[in-house]
Amino acid sequence: MKKLPQYFLFLFLGSLYSANLESTFLVLNHFDKFLPNADSSLIENFSNSTFEFDSTFHILFEDIDNHANPASSHMVTIKELGEKYQVNYILFNRIEHIDDRFILNGLLFNTRSGGLIHRRKVDLKQYLNGQINELNMWVGNTVGQVEKKWENNRKSILFSNPEEINYEKTPRGAAIRSLVAPGWGQLYSDKKVSAGVWAGTESTLSLAVLISFLNYDAAAKSYKSNLTLYNETDDEKEVAKYRTNAESDWDDHVRFSALAIAFAGATGTGWVANSIHAWIVGPRPYKNLYQKWNPKSPNTTG
Amino acid sequence: MKCHRGQLIIILACLVVYSCTIFEKDFDNPVDFEANEEKGIGAPTLVFYPKTQTKTTSDSVIVGSFIVFNEDSMKHFSGVHLQIIFPDSYLELDTIKPGLFITDTSNSMPLFTYTFDSVNTIDIYAYFLDTLKPDLEGTGHLADLVFNPTSTGSDSVSYQLNACEMIDHEDSVIVLKGDRGAEVIVQ
Numbered sequence: 001m002k003k004l005p006q007y008f009l010f011l012f013l014g015s016l017y018s019a020n021l022e023s024t025f026l027v028l029n030h031f032d033k034f035l036p037n038a039d040s041s042l043i044e045n046f047s048n049s050t051f052e053f054d055s056t057f058h059i060l061f062e063d064i065d066n067h068a069n070p071a072s073s074h075m076v077t078i079k080e081l082g083e084k085y086q087v088n089y090i091l092f093n094r095i096e097h098i099d100d101r102f103i104l105n106g107l108l109f110n111t112r113s114g115g116l117i118h119r120r121k122v123d124l125k126q127y128l129n130g131q132i133n134e135l136n137m138w139v140g141n142t143v144g145q146v147e148k149k150w151e152n153n154r155k156s157i158l159f160s161n162p163e164e165i166n167y168e169k170t171p172r173g174a175a176i177r178s179l180v181a182p183g184w185g186q187l188y189s190d191k192k193v194s195a196g197v198w199a200g201t202e203s204t205l206s207l208a209v210l211i212s213f214l215n216y217d218a219a220a221k222s223y224k225s226n227l228t229l230y231n232e233t234d235d236e237k238e239v240a241k242y243r244t245n246a247e248s249d250w251d252d253h254v255r256f257s258a259l260a261i262a263f264a265g266a267t268g269t270g271w272v273a274n275s276i277h278a279w280i281v282g283p284r285p286y287k288n289l290y291q292k293w294n295p296k297s298p299n300t301t302g
Numbered sequence: 303m304k305c306h307r308g309q310l311i312i313i314l315a316c317l318v319v320y321s322c323t324i325f326e327k328d329f330d331n332p333v334d335f336e337a338n339e340e341k342g343i344g345a346p347t348l349v350f351y352p353k354t355q356t357k358t359t360s361d362s363v364i365v366g367s368f369i370v371f372n373e374d375s376m377k378h379f380s381g382v383h384l385q386i387i388f389p390d391s392y393l394e395l396d397t398i399k400p401g402l403f404i405t406d407t408s409n410s411m412p413l414f415t416y417t418f419d420s421v422n423t424i425d426i427y428a429y430f431l432d433t434l435k436p437d438l439e440g441t442g443h444l445a446d447l448v449f450n451p452t453s454t455g456s457d458s459v460s461y462q463l464n465a466c467e468m469i470d471h472e473d474s475v476i477v478l479k480g481d482r483g484a485e486v487i488v489q
Contacts, residue, residue, distance in 0.1 A: 213321070213322070216322055220323075220325060223325060224325070227328070227329075230329065230331055230334075231330075231331055233331075233333075234331075234333050234352075234366060234368065234443065235333075236333055236334075236370075236440070236441040236442075239331050239333050239334045240334075243329055243331075243334060243336065243337075246329070247327075247329075250325065250327055253324070253325065254324055256322075257322035257323075257324055260322050261322055
């Protein structure tokens with residue numbers, strides 16, 4: 001138990017010492033095109049590491065794949081370079097450009113063992129600051145410090161995940177628009193003919209509802225008026241006249257009520273159907289792209 | 303949002319359906335033979351008009367007595383005897399006036415008289431005595447009964463149909479097939 005404080009002191013000092021240890025790199029860059037900020041970018045982004053730059057040794061590593069054991073192909077040279085430059089690692093980066101693509105070939109050697117401890121080869125379509133970004137990712141991967149912005153920058157050249165694609169126009173948007181105003185959703189989907197048909201149909205039906213309701217209302221009011229007159233007279237001729245009028249109004253108000261309800265039902269059903277139709281014909285991404293057949297092209301099927 | 307949209311659709315549907323209310327066909331004027339027939343009362347019918355009235359104790363209550371014929375089965379008549387019972391608990395008889403139907407015929411002066419038993423029964427006798435025209439035809443006003451309310455109450459003025467009688471100029475009895483009372487409410 002008495003040795004416990006000594007143990008913790010040893011552990012603390014060990015941790016302190018190991019934290020102060022820096023990774024030191026000899027960076028051997030060989031780029032077929034000049035990349036202006038390559039060196040400064042590494043220095044800025046990896047401040048915990050020390051970089052020495054020398055571009056005269058790249059010839060040594062170009063034939064590495066021709067060796068039977070690439071990992072141990074240059075052990076002596078690596079160790080010598082390590083002693084010469086007083087670095088822990090040697091980082092060889094080669095970037096070649098082919099058309100609109102570039103190839104980054106990265107090799108990381110440990111100067112203590114002289115062996116190849118990490119290797120990366122990426123073949124990518126060029127993107128904005130892509131070479132520097134890939135260089136940062138490669139070095140960041142070796143020192144365990146990869147920033148999210150580099151990953152996002154690389155993702156910019158990739159196709160989006162279908163689930164993450166937000167379309168400007170959607171079937172749901174079309175359905176909601178048609179629910180607000182018949183035909184709007186179809187117009188939103190550039191289906192102008194069906195938009196016109198739906199808008200026209202629903203307008204006509206709505207007008208029919210309105211006319212039927214107004215006729216119903218007029219007939220109902222006239223019925224009540226004639227009924228009042230009928231009840232208020234004791235003259236047999238007036239009784240007969242008002243009754244005849246009231247019965248005619250009653251028949252009318254029943255007929256127009258039935259018409260108004262029927263038209264309202266048709267309007268409501270049509271309205272919902274119009275919204276469903278808007279959803280069905282709503283804008284969707286094309287899943288299959290076809291090229292028009294060119295009969296003049298040579299038959300390659302044999 | 304979806305819930306609100308659903309509620310809106312239901313409210314609109316209810317608005318359309320309930321705004322188109324179908325009114326009840328309610329024809330019930332006692333002078334209308336069709337309305338009486340619909341209630342199972344055949345013509346000729348003795349009725350009062352209005353069928354119901356509400357008055358205060360300071361008002362006069364006027365009840366018109368009418369004979370109602372079916373247009374398709376008119377009969378000529380010359381005299382009637384009406385026996386009417388009224389609720390004497392809150393009404394007292396003031397006067398009885400001949401109806402327009404039997405007084406507005408030019409050159410035709412009817413014999414119109416009544417008796418009152420001083421309790422609640424009135425007997426009215428009317429005879430059409432013109433020399434040129436022997437009788438009357440159709441629905442018409444026979445008499446107006448004027449009452450004074452003595453207190454508040456609610457009851458009916460009614461005919462004693464078995465005591466009522468209608469005759470033509472040859473003294474043949476015309477069968478009365480029905481009657482309708484009138485409700486008088488004094489508040």
